[in-house]
Amino acid sequence: MTTAADAVREAAQRIAVVSDTPRLDAELLMAHAMGVERNALLLGRLADAVPAGFEALVEARLAHTPVAYLTGTRAFWTIDLEVGPGALVPRADSETLIEAAVAHFVDRAPTSVLDLGTGPGTLLLAALDHWPQAQGLGVDRSPEALAFARRNAGRLGMGRRARFMLGDWAAALDARFDLVLTNPPYIGTDERLPQEVVGHEPAGALFAGADGLDAYRLLAPQLARLIAPGGVAVVEIGFTQAEPVSALLRAQGLSTRVAQDLGGRPRAIVAG
Structure with a gap:
């Protein structure tokens, strides 16, 4: 009998041609095929038989489908988010925004949070999980992404604390928030991205004009009127964009x- 351990090892060798983390990818796909968490796989299920659906998941990964789209979830900060086609996959780098917000508020807590371009609710729900007394609003122009966000809020028990709105950044808002978070698109249209990103994730959440700054040009005039006294905005950037975004x-x-x-x-740029 081929064991899960054997199948993971062989799958990792195959996945290495499309991924920088082939072993992790193979383990996550095996755990998903088994219907268990990765830790449960590693701690006691590696001797099991290979589930029937595993090979199809490996083939999909070899076709550059993101692991998060195959498993339907991605961990971020202290929460797990449902993700899929139409929603940007949360990245660990974006946790920098939550860390910066925590550092700003130190021993106090924001009571109102705004997440512009919320996607599947990533930054908003992470912030609300960290500050359980806060309430917030997530705005996105994608109905598909907002459907994920609403489901995530409900599954995490935040349905009454998190609201979501279809909109173009903050154009329709007339309110101030203690904490404004945003991870706008910041990739230049001519920049090259891995096939699993450009071939699967929504282009509107990735690309922002020739220099990658179009979204910041729209956001910069809006942010000052959104920040409540003592509050802060935290804006994600590409690692080469600190100076031009700061200047805006x-x-x-x-x-x-x-x-x-x-x-x-x-x-990230912390602005106030």
Whole structure:
């Protein structure tokens, strides 16, 4: 009998041609095929028989389908989010925004949170999980992404604390928030991306004009009127964009500082 351990080892060798994390991918796909968490697989299920659906998952991964789309979930901060086609897959780098917000508020908590371009609810729901007394609003122009966000809020028990709205950034908003979070598209249209990203994730959540700054040009004039006294906006950036994005925000009268990700690269602008 071929065991799960054997199948994971062989799958990892095959997946290595399309992924920088082939062993992790294979383990996540096996756990999903078994209907268990990855830890349960590693701690006691590697000797099991290979489930029937595993090979189809491996073939889909070899066709560059993101692992998160195949398993239907992605961990972010302290929560697990449902994701799939039409929603941007949450990245660990974006946790930098939550870390920067935590550092800003220190021993106090925001009571109102706004997430512009919320996708599947990533930043908003992570913030609400960290600050259980807060309430928030997520805005996105994609009905598909908002459907994921609403399901995630309900599954996480935040249905009464999180609202979602179809909209074009903050154009329709007339309110101030203690914490404004946003991970806008910031990839230049001529930049090359891995096939699993450009071939599957929504282009509208990735690309922002020739220089990748179009979304920031729209957001910068809106942010100052959205931040409540003592509040802050935290804006994700590409690691080469710290200076141009900071300049756009400073031109609107906002002070700025740069927050770095775990790799030591500029990843967010904290503005207030």
